[in-house]
Amino acid sequence: MQxxxxxxxxxRLFFENSVxxxxxxxxxxxxxxxxxxxxxxxxxxxxxxxxxxxxxxNLNLSGCTWLARxxxxxxxxxxxxxxxxxDADLAGLAxxxxxxxxxRHLLAELDRLGVEVRSRAEDAASGLCxxxxxSTLQPVxxxxxxxxxxxxxxxxxxxxxxxxxxxxxxxxxxxxxxxRHEFGHYAQWTLVTDAETPRFRELFGDERADYQAAVDxxxxxxxxxxxxxxxxxxxxxxHPFEDFAETWAxxxxxxxxxxxxxxxxxxxxxxxxxxxxxxxxxLVVDVWVPxxxxxxxxxxxxxxxxxxxxxxxxxxxxxxxxxxxxxxxxSR
Numbered sequence: 017m018q019x020x021x022x023x024x025x026x027x028r029l030f031f032e033n034s035v036x037x038x039x040x041x042x043x044x045x046x047x048x049x050x051x052x053x054x055x056x057x058x059x060x061x062x063x064x065x066x067x068x069x070x071x072x073x074n075l076n077l078s079g080c081t082w083l084a085r086x087x088x089x090x091x092x093x094x095x096x097x098x099x100x101x102x103d104a105d106l107a108g109l110a111x112x113x114x115x116x117x118x119x120r121h122l123l124a125e126l127d128r129l130g131v132e133v134r135s136r137a138e139d140a141a142s143g144l145c146x147x148x149x150x151s152t153l154q155p156v157x158x159x160x161x162x163x164x165x166x167x168x169x170x171x172x173x174x175x176x177x178x179x180x181x182x183x184x185x186x187x188x189x190x191x192x193x194x195x196r197h198e199f200g201h202y203a204q205w206t207l208v209t210d211a212e213t214p215r216f217r218e219l220f221g222d223e224r225a226d227y228q229a230a231v232d233x234x235x236x237x238x239x240x241x242x243x244x245x246x247x248x249x250x251x252x253x254x255h256p257f258e259d260f261a262e263t264w265a266x267x268x269x270x271x272x273x274x275x276x277x278x279x280x281x282x283x284x285x286x287x288x289x290x291x292x293x294x295x296x297x298x299l300v301v302d303v304w305v306p307x308x309x310x311x312x313x314x315x316x317x318x319x320x321x322x323x324x325x326x327x328x329x330x331x332x333x334x335x336x337x338x339x340x341x342x343x344x345x346x347s348r
Contacts, residue, residue: 017121017272019279020052031124032117034081044071044083045120047092050127053083060087077109078116093120095135098145101152101169108150111172115148118192122199125272130344131203136163144202158194160201167194186251187325193265200264201257207342208260219335220256220263230255246331263335266326267296270304270336273311273324283307296340300333 020029027038029052034043041054044061046069055061059071061083069083072091082091096119101108126133136145147166149156156168170176171191181189208216217223231254239250247253252262277283283303305328312322328336 017276017279018050022052022054024054031121032079032081034075034079042071043081044069045081045124046083047124047127050124052081055083074116077112079113080116080120082120092135093123095137096123096133096144096146097148098136098164099147099149101148101150105150105152107152108169111150111169112148114172114191115167115169118195119146119148121192122195122268125268126199128275129271132344142206144199158198160198160205163202163205165195165198165202167191167198187249187322193269196265196268197261199268200261203264203339203342204257204260212338212342215338216260217256219331219338220259223256225255227255227257244327245329248326248328248332248335259335260339263332263339267336267339269324270300274299274303274307277307296337297333300328300336304328 017031020031020033021027022029022036022039022041022043024041025036025039027036029036029043031045031052033052035041036043036054042056042059043052044055044059045051046053046061046063048063053061055069055071061069063069069085070087070089072080072082072084072094073088074080074090074094078094080091080094082093084091094116097116101112103109123133134143136143142163144163144165147164148169149166151168151170156170157166158168158171159166171194177189177191180186234251234254239247239253243250243253247259247262248266249262252259274283308324312324315321315323
């Protein structure tokens, strides 16, 4: 995340601020400018080209601070959500708010990485949409199928999420992590071309292997012995699709955290020449490893678990480098 500043009083802002706590200015997030901007009493913002933008109609429903093109309309970020809980499902709506926050974080990071994502409304064949479903009345399976990402909104609840993390012996489980992982499946579906498939199979394995059989085997037998030397997580060992999605999620973890650390002066990836993802190997080795080690120590000082409880062996570094090669910045 960037170190956002109020354009009225220069106070520090955070990504989800709808009001500046210092000067009281009403705010909105301009996706086009990738900046938080002041809006007037009517919730309007006029950009440099004279276009008028309006606060999203979902501000009070989901806490959305993004700006919409039409007065009374919803923003581009909200357009990606295809299904949400109904108004009578109060528990589902409560969980909908943090899920939408995580989704906006994902979309903003993709924008910063230059990854163009079209909504299902814009591209019916391969566009992206989110079904954010409440499991209050029926089970929901988080996953991705042909551009539709389904999220069980119960993952918004810390107790539920922590219970599953312990049950599945996972070192890390967050709502934003789910969004990044499931988008990884979408990225593999849309970005890995026939030309890249041989290298994909060399690194991750043959994706044509029976997926359901792999899932069944994983939950009966667990991860193979010694998996830590070639995979980022035990879950990644299940199937090449899951290995890629886990690697994509970790790429986003790393890039976003380094971006935030740089913005707040905790590291200077720009001065080191490692901020560009074209130097992914250098960024991981020279910046991410020492930074995450230090952040883990800080967390321990507060009696918390490690911020990044993972190690990155050489084969995983190769996978990260491949995934980073799919980003637009690598094509220059």
